[in-house]
Every structure is written in structure tokens, then in C-alpha cells.
Amino acid sequence: MSTIFLIVGRSLRQHLLSTCVTSIAVGLACGLLMAVFAVQTQTYEAMTAGATRFDAVLGARGSPLQLVLNAVFHLDVSPGNLPWKMYMAIKNDPHVAKAIPYAVGDNYRGFRIVATTPELFSYKSVGKNFELEPGGRFFDPNKREAVVGSFVADKTGLKVGSVFNAYHGIVFEEKMKHPGQFTVVGILKPTNTPADRAIWTPLDSFYRLSGHILRGAGTNYVAKAGEAIPDEYKEVSAVMIKFKSPQIGMLYDQMINRQGKVATLAWPIEKVMADFFNKIGWFHNILTILAYVIAVVASGAILAGIYNSMNERRREFAILRALGAHRFNIFTVIIMEACVIAANGVLIGFVVYTIVLSVASAILRAGTGVVIEVFRFHPVFIFAPIGIVFLGSLAGIIPAIKAYQSPVAENLVPQS
Amino acid sequence: METILEIKGLRKSFVNYEGQKIPTVDIQQFNLYKKEQVAIEGLSGSGKTTFLNLVAGILRPDEGQIFFEKEDVAILSESRRDLWRAQNIGYVFQTFNLLQGYSALENVILGMAFGKGIHKDFALALLKRVNLAKHIHSKPRQMSIGQQQRVAVARALANKPKLVLADEPTGNLDRTHARETISLIQEVCAENGAALLLVSHDHGVLGKLKRVIKMSDVNRAGLPVEAERENNPVKAGA
Structure with missing residues (x-):
């Protein structure tokens, strides 16, 4: 031997030269194949189950997907507002374990500002407790303070003690600046969820921002300094809900989505996102087919x-x-050569995979806050190399x- | 004396471009004894190389028997013939046929690898014997013609063969190197107890061997046709 x-x-x-070029071609195929499967699996898991611990999002009448994208992933626009009393009714329902209001509509340098209650931080909203970087604290609900997600802090340089202005809308425009500054009192430790891409502020300060008009009672109301805001004027963009049992979710679904006309309940959040992934499944299929085609072409090489x-x-x-x-012996030599080229390609493939996934992870984190782990095991790490070496051997036949x-x-x- | 090689009624033909069967080798009887050194003299195209390829089992005869130590190797399957060749035959080619990407040592090692196994020390000893101790890691292209032929001689003896076949081993060498090489082949064959069957048309070489046979005396196949075959190569079935 x-x-x-x-x-x-x-x-x-x-x-x-031929060996190197062919190995690189095989490596690209193997790396892309592994990356396609790993990104798909991890993205699916992160966006259907890992992003939040809440069961449902209640929002204005509209698309459940829009609600989830807006309230959970801080993407898309809010479909509208709900009156405060609706939030209170759910909050006071003994079948509801937790109901946390969100008010959205402002940003700081493109990052969403989410006004909420301090309850969010004491509840394992993202599957675990929110933790602060040393030196920080959670905001006082009665002050114009902010807690900043880790990704936002990285990108904007905000730190404890920093002050900033909110900008109206979800797109950063200098002319949309709200007067009145927020003070950063805490930076959240990374949660590897969309929460890292948000700035969290108290609801009251949101209502009191200059330019914000409350229409909860059907008429316009502008909050006055030093005066409490009557509940009937307050509005929320969404309510994050945790039911005590899945049956309650079904009841709410029946009541709000089928009988009601005012609001939409996106429930369960996992299913809404799973449906979304199923709808864009064709894209994954195309990528997979493309990766397989590249693998076959590499074998041809x-x-x-x-x-x-x-x-x-x-x-x-x-x-x-x-x-x-x-x-x-001669036959074996050729098959072995093909195998070795394919095996070299597999090694290069892991490098390619690492690069592709690192880039994909950075893009996904920047876009959604969801983090995918480059070195998390996936069965494709076994079957892709075996498949590639097998295909390579076949090519040697x-x-x-x-x-x-x-x-x-x-x-x-001698041949002349 | 004990016979190592006995040939009976050996025939080999090739088919030319016109589809005609052209006899190339037709030898009724040929004997070679153990440790004997025999030269076959013949002109270019007289079927010498075909004869050696038949003896080496590289070509399968159309008819006849090739007894090597009483075993008819002509009827062996191809895989058995390969193994038999790897264990019993050393072959020195006119064009050396060294593997260009391999060092002198690796070339010699490949000469033993398919037969009795690799013995690096023996390979080194052989290279030392042919005065190439300083060139064991040299590639063929880094060596002179004479050195390359010495590597080929060492390689032919690497598997401790019982029979060494040499096909015009000095054909590419000048007279001085030719004499040295033929002496070397004779010496190392004698030292290793191998019989030698050498074909050449060089009288300087032929004069160094005790027994010289004329190809035309043993091969009844027509010379002119064979010469034509070499001028117009045809496919040979292995």
C-alpha cells in the first residue's frame, strides 16, 4: 500500500497546479454545501424558536407575520396601535402568565427604540434573564433613560452615561430628530437574539417625547410635563404575551382573529415564522440544488x-x-488520486465553510440580531465530506x- | 546444468493496418540455463524486443510454451503473470524507462515493490554497487545518461530476479559507457545469481558474452515483414 x-x-x-485548482473547486463545492445546510438549519431554529420566549404577539389588525417581524425581530413596520385598555384587559386575565407592552416608531441611527416596562427585564423574555454589562442598571420607568442592546452599543459606541436623541420613524433621518435626550444607564450583555439590536426605553418617556400624539381615546392627546397621562389616551404598538397554557392561546385566537375586527393575534410565534420559512423554502431549495450542481461540476473537474x-x-x-x-494497482492509483484530491477539497471545504458562515453570521446578526454559530455541529459535516469523496472516487473511475x-x-x- | 527458461513452439503475430497477420516471432526451441549469460544478436526489426516481452510475460504468445523453472508462464492469467514478473524478472530497457518524477532510490524501490516487497537497505546497497551512492535522491533528469542506465541496472536487480532481460541496454550510450554498462550488468547478474538474456546488435557488446545466438537462427519469422512492422507500427495485444 x-x-x-x-x-x-x-x-x-x-x-x-491541476491538483490545487481541482481541490479548490471541490473545496468551494463542499464548503458551500455545508454552509447552505448549516445556515438554513440554524436560521430556522433561531427565528422560529430561539428569538423569544413569548407565545404570541397582539397588535393592530393586519398580518401576523408583520406583527412578529416588527415586535420580535425589530424589522418591518408596525401595523398600527392598540388602545391601552386592551393591553390591560389581557394583562389582568388570570390565564395570561405575562403581557408586556411595546411602543415603537422611533430609532437612533437606524436601530429601533422599543418603549416598554421594566417587567421585560425581569422576565426571561429571550429564554434567559437579561444581564447587564458591569456598571449598568435597568431604566427607571419614570425617567428618560435607555438600556442599549449589545449590538447597538458595538455599532453606535453608546455606553453608560451617553446621551442621545430619538429620531422619528424607522429610518434614520437627521431632520426627524425628537427634542429631549435619553441617558444610557445600561448595556445589555449579548443574548444572540434580536433584543441585541434594540434600544429599550420606558413607555412613559416615549409618550412624552415631543411630537408624539396619543390617540387611544379617539382624540388627539399630547402629554404634559408634570401631569400623569390618563390611561384612556395611551396606546401600544404590540403586546408580547405568554399564556398559561396552549388552550388559552387557542381561545384568544378564536376570540381575536376570528370574531374580533380590531386586533390580530400572531400565535404561536413559532408557527408564524415556520409558515414564513415554508413560503421561502424554494429559495433554500435553489441554493441546495446549486450546491449539489457545484459538487457535480467539481467532480467533473x-x-x-x-x-x-x-x-x-x-x-x-x-x-x-x-x-x-x-x-x-494502476486502477487503484487513479482512484486514490481522485480520492485524495476530493479529500483535499473537503479540508479546503471546511475553511470555505468557516469563511462563508462567519460572513453569513455577521450579516444575519446585523440584519436580525440572530446569531448563528460557526462551529455548531450539523450532520452535513459528516455526509457532505463522505459524499464529496465518494463522488470524487466515482469521477476517477x-x-x-x-x-x-x-x-x-x-x-x-518513448512517444515523440 | 539446470534449465531456467525453456521455450517451445513460440509464435507471435501482429495485425497490420491492412488487417494482415504478420508473424514476428516464431521460435521452435530455446533454452537458457540458470546463471547463464546469453546474448541474442539481431538487426533492428528482427523481433528481439517482442521476444523479450514474450519472455517477460508483457505480451501473451499466440502459440507455444514458455517454461520458467518448469512452469508454463504463457498460460498464466494476466494477474499471475504480473506477479510472476514482479518476483522473477528484471528488465533493463534501451531507453532506461526510469520514472521521471522519482528519485534514483525510489526508482529502485519501485523495482522491488510489486514482487518480494520493499527492502530499502538492499536498494541502497544496489545503488552503491553501481556507484550511485551520492545520487540516491537525484531525479533522472539531474543525472547523466550513463548514470541513468546504472539506475536502470540497479532497478532490474532490485527484486532479486532469477532472470534479467536486457533490451539493447547500451543502445543510447557511447562506446566507453557501453563497455562499462555491459560489464556492470554481467557482474551484478553474476553476483546475484541471475541469468542474463541480452539482445543487441552491437558487436562490442556481443563480444563480451560467451554464448551469442543469432536471432535469425532461432526466429523463423520473416525479417523483411518485421522490419516493415516497426516502420509502420501496429497495435500489439498484451
């Missing part, structure tokens, strides 16, 4: 690379045969048969 390895090693070295070298190697094989090498059938006596004579 050591002889076979010697011959294979020498041959690959003699055709180094192995075939072409080895096949093209066969003419110049006929004499080498004839000499080996004259030295006593069996036809099967045609040139191997050609070498196998090559006559000895004719090819011992």
Missing part, C-alpha cells in the same frame, strides 16, 4: 484533470506494469478504466 501512496503522492505533485493527464502518463503506467504492477486498459508493450516505447 505504501507503494500506491508513493505513486499517488508523486503524481499529484507532478501535476501540482477531477475527472477532467486526471483524464487529461492520462496521455502523458501512459508510459509511466507501462513502466510500472513492466516492473510487475498489476492492472488493479473513467480515467482509471482507461489506465487499466492501457497496453504495456506499446507504451513502453
Whole structure:
């Protein structure tokens, strides 16, 4: 066997450029294949189950997906507002474990400002407790303070003690600046959820921002300094809900979505996102097919690379045969060469995978706050390399048969 | 003396471009004894190389028997012939046929790899014997023609063969190197107890061997047709 390895090693070295180019092509295919599957799986898991611990989002009448994207992922626009009394009715329902109001509509340098209650931080809203970086605290609901998500802090440089102005709308425009500054009192530790991409402020300060008009009672109301805001004027953009049991969710679904006309209940959040993923499943399928096609093309490259070298190697094989090498030895050499090229490609594939996933992770984190782990195990790490090496070996069969059938006596004579 | 090689009624033909069967080798009887060194003299195209390829089992005869130590190797399957060749035959080619991507040592090692196994020390000893101790890691292209032929001689003896076949081993060498090489082949064959069957048309070489046979005396196949075959190569079935 050591002889076979010697011959294979020498041959690959003699055709180094071809070996490298083919290995890189195989590596790209393998890396992309693994990346497509890993990104798909992790994104699906993160966006259907990992982003929040709440069961449902209640919002203005509209699309449940829009509600979830807006309230959970801080994407898309809010479909509208709900009156405070609706929030209170749900909050006071003994079948509801937790109801937390969100008011949205402002941003700071493109990052959403979400006004809420301090309850959010004491509840495991993102599957675990919110934790603060050292030196910080959660906001006082009666002051114009802010707690900043880790990603926002990274990107904007906000730190404890920083002050900033809110800007109206979800797109950052200088002219939309609200007077009145927020003071940063805490920076959240990374949660690897969309919460990292938000700035959290008290509801009261949101209502009192200059330019905000409350229409909860059907008439316009502008909050006055030093005066409490009557509940009937207050509005919320969404209510994050945790039911005590799934049956309650069904009841609410029946009551709000089928019988009611004012609000929409996006429930369960996982299903809303799963439906969304199913709708865009074709995109994943295209990527998968593309990766498979690249793998097949890479195998073709192995075939072409080895096949093209066969003419110049006929004499080498004839000499080996004259030295006593069996036809099967020659066949094995070619198959092994194809295997080694494919195996090299697999190693390169892991590098490609790491690069692709690091880039994808950064893009996804910047866009949604969801973090995908580059080094998290996925079965594709097993079946893709095995599949690629198998395909590579298959690609070696045609040139191997050609070498196998090559006559000895004719090819011992130097070819001019 | 004990016979190592006995050939009976050996025939080999090739088919030319016109589909005609052209006899190339037709030898009724040929014997070679153990440790004997025999030269076959013949002109270019007289079927010498085909004869050696038949003896080496590289070509399968159309008819006849090739007894090697009483075993008819002509009827062996191809895989058995490969193994038999790897274990019993050393072959020195006119064009050396060294593997270009491999060092001198690796070339010699490949000469033993398919037969009795790799013995690096023996390979090194052989290279030392042919005065190439300083060139074991040199590639063929880094060596002179004479050095390359010495590597080929060392490789032919690497599997401790019982029979060494040499096909015009000095054909590419000048007279001085030719004499040295033929002496070397004779010496190392004698030292290793191998019989030698050498074909050449060089009288300087032929004069160094005790027994010289004319190809035309043993091969009944027509010379002119064979010469034509070499001028117009045809496919040979291995």
C-alpha cells in the first residue's frame, strides 16, 4: 500500500497546479454545501424558536407575520396601535402568565427604540434573564433613560452615561430628530437574539417625547410635563404575551382573529415564522440544488484533470506494469488520486465553510440580531465530506478504466 | 546444468493496418540455463524486443510454451503473470524507462515493490554497487545518461530476479559507457545469481558474452515483414 501512496503522492505533485485548482473547486463545492445546510438549519431554529420566549404577539389588525417581524425581530413596520385598555384587559386575565407592552416608531441611527416596562427585564423574555454589562442598571420607568442592546452599543459606541436623541420613524433621518435626550444607564450583555439590536426605553418617556400624539381615546392627546397621562389616551404598538397554557392561546385566537375586527393575534410565534420559512423554502431549495450542481461540476473537474493527464502518463503506467504492477494497482492509483484530491477539497471545504458562515453570521446578526454559530455541529459535516469523496472516487473511475486498459508493450516505447 | 527458461513452439503475430497477420516471432526451441549469460544478436526489426516481452510475460504468445523453472508462464492469467514478473524478472530497457518524477532510490524501490516487497537497505546497497551512492535522491533528469542506465541496472536487480532481460541496454550510450554498462550488468547478474538474456546488435557488446545466438537462427519469422512492422507500427495485444 505504501507503494500506491508513493505513486499517488508523486503524481499529484507532478501535476501540482491541476491538483490545487481541482481541490479548490471541490473545496468551494463542499464548503458551500455545508454552509447552505448549516445556515438554513440554524436560521430556522433561531427565528422560529430561539428569538423569544413569548407565545404570541397582539397588535393592530393586519398580518401576523408583520406583527412578529416588527415586535420580535425589530424589522418591518408596525401595523398600527392598540388602545391601552386592551393591553390591560389581557394583562389582568388570570390565564395570561405575562403581557408586556411595546411602543415603537422611533430609532437612533437606524436601530429601533422599543418603549416598554421594566417587567421585560425581569422576565426571561429571550429564554434567559437579561444581564447587564458591569456598571449598568435597568431604566427607571419614570425617567428618560435607555438600556442599549449589545449590538447597538458595538455599532453606535453608546455606553453608560451617553446621551442621545430619538429620531422619528424607522429610518434614520437627521431632520426627524425628537427634542429631549435619553441617558444610557445600561448595556445589555449579548443574548444572540434580536433584543441585541434594540434600544429599550420606558413607555412613559416615549409618550412624552415631543411630537408624539396619543390617540387611544379617539382624540388627539399630547402629554404634559408634570401631569400623569390618563390611561384612556395611551396606546401600544404590540403586546408580547405568554399564556398559561396552549388552550388559552387557542381561545384568544378564536376570540381575536376570528370574531374580533380590531386586533390580530400572531400565535404561536413559532408557527408564524415556520409558515414564513415554508413560503421561502424554494429559495433554500435553489441554493441546495446549486450546491449539489457545484459538487457535480467539481467532480467533473477531477475527472477532467486526471483524464487529461492520462496521455502523458501512459508510459509511466507501462513502466510500472513492466516492473510487475498489476492492472488493479494502476486502477487503484487513479482512484486514490481522485480520492485524495476530493479529500483535499473537503479540508479546503471546511475553511470555505468557516469563511462563508462567519460572513453569513455577521450579516444575519446585523440584519436580525440572530446569531448563528460557526462551529455548531450539523450532520452535513459528516455526509457532505463522505459524499464529496465518494463522488470524487466515482469521477476517477473513467480515467482509471482507461489506465487499466492501457497496453504495456506499446507504451513502453518513448512517444515523440 | 539446470534449465531456467525453456521455450517451445513460440509464435507471435501482429495485425497490420491492412488487417494482415504478420508473424514476428516464431521460435521452435530455446533454452537458457540458470546463471547463464546469453546474448541474442539481431538487426533492428528482427523481433528481439517482442521476444523479450514474450519472455517477460508483457505480451501473451499466440502459440507455444514458455517454461520458467518448469512452469508454463504463457498460460498464466494476466494477474499471475504480473506477479510472476514482479518476483522473477528484471528488465533493463534501451531507453532506461526510469520514472521521471522519482528519485534514483525510489526508482529502485519501485523495482522491488510489486514482487518480494520493499527492502530499502538492499536498494541502497544496489545503488552503491553501481556507484550511485551520492545520487540516491537525484531525479533522472539531474543525472547523466550513463548514470541513468546504472539506475536502470540497479532497478532490474532490485527484486532479486532469477532472470534479467536486457533490451539493447547500451543502445543510447557511447562506446566507453557501453563497455562499462555491459560489464556492470554481467557482474551484478553474476553476483546475484541471475541469468542474463541480452539482445543487441552491437558487436562490442556481443563480444563480451560467451554464448551469442543469432536471432535469425532461432526466429523463423520473416525479417523483411518485421522490419516493415516497426516502420509502420501496429497495435500489439498484451
